[in-house]
Amino acid sequence: MNELNPKIPNHVALIMDGNGRWATQKNKTRSEGHLAGTNHLGSVIETFFNYGVSHLSFYGFSTENWNRPKSEIIGIFSLLTKSIDSELQHIIDMKLKFIHIGSKQRLPGKVRKSLVDMERSTKFSDANGVLSLAFNYGSRQEILEATKRIIDKNLKSIAIDKNVISEHLYTAGIPDVDLLIRTGGEKRISNFLLWQSVDAKFVSTDTLWPDFTGQHVECILNSYNQM
Numbered sequence: 001m002n003e004l005n006p007k008i009p010n011h012v013a014l015i016m017d018g019n020g021r022w023a024t025q026k027n028k029t030r031s032e033g034h035l036a037g038t039n040h041l042g043s044v045i046e047t048f049f050n051y052g053v054s055h056l057s058f059y060g061f062s063t064e065n066w067n068r069p070k071s072e073i074i075g076i077f078s079l080l081t082k083s084i085d086s087e088l089q090h091i092i093d094m095k096l097k098f099i100h101i102g103s104k105q106r107l108p109g110k111v112r113k114s115l116v117d118m119e120r121s122t123k124f125s126d127a128n129g130v131l132s133l134a135f136n137y138g139s140r141q142e143i144l145e146a147t148k149r150i151i152d153k154n155l156k157s158i159a160i161d162k163n164v165i166s167e168h169l170y171t172a173g174i175p176d177v178d179l180l181i182r183t184g185g186e187k188r189i190s191n192f193l194l195w196q197s198v199d200a201k202f203v204s205t206d207t208l209w210p211d212f213t214g215q216h217v218e219c220i221l222n223s224y225n226q227m
């Protein structure tokens with residue numbers, strides 16, 4: 001919960017699901033579904049932070065998404081780099097710090113560069129909150145990599161506690177998730193922020209991601225206190 005206002009979740013995690021089904025319903029391609037899911041991202045993000053949420057983490061590309069057709073993957077990468085180009089100034093104006101959570105390995109150079117540039121450009125602008133994009137992210141992979149880093153440091157087992165593990169995750173320094181929202185109707189966690197969501201409330205909404213608006217955000221946040 002938010003330290004200043006317990007009625008507002010401090011950290012919200014968002015699984016954006018349903019682009020493909022949205023496209024099928026409208027006789028469009030999956031790529032058009034992803035494009036529609038990208039176009040309103042800025043306004044949804046803005047609604048969360050305007051409401052008082054201070055950390056928002058959203059799931060752009062999972063380690064499982066590598067199993068999708070290559071053309072779809074390339075399309076998502078292209079959407080990401082274009083969105084970063086077009087949204088960077090907006091994120092700076094909103095005084096948000098951007099961080100990438102996930103592995104940079106296997107990502108094309110252009111995607112890595114976009115993510116790193118966005119992190120650098122917003123490094124000191126966290127006045128209104130932190131926006132984390134999970135891209136090439138999977139919780140098991142994250143915990144595995146953290147374990148390896150801890151072992152590489154030759155830490156004694158007695159020195160390893162929950163805090164040490166948290167500090168070695170991609171989300172080091174970010175508070176645990178208070179509210180996890182999934183669009184598209186499924187009720188699965190899908191390998192997203194498992195360590196960080198031990199005490200999170202979970203909302204699954206049938207609304208498909210491209211149809212999810214700031215009004216949906218406000219409705220969910222308004223009901224957070226009654227969950």
Ligand code: FPP
Nearest residue numbers: 016017018019020021037038060079080083
């Ligand atoms: C889930 O819909 C969406 C994705 C796997 C990709 C998420 C990407 C975007 C919303 C684009 C914007 C994000 C960035 C970072 C540019 P799905 O394809 O699984 O839908 P389905 O379950 O209906 O098939």
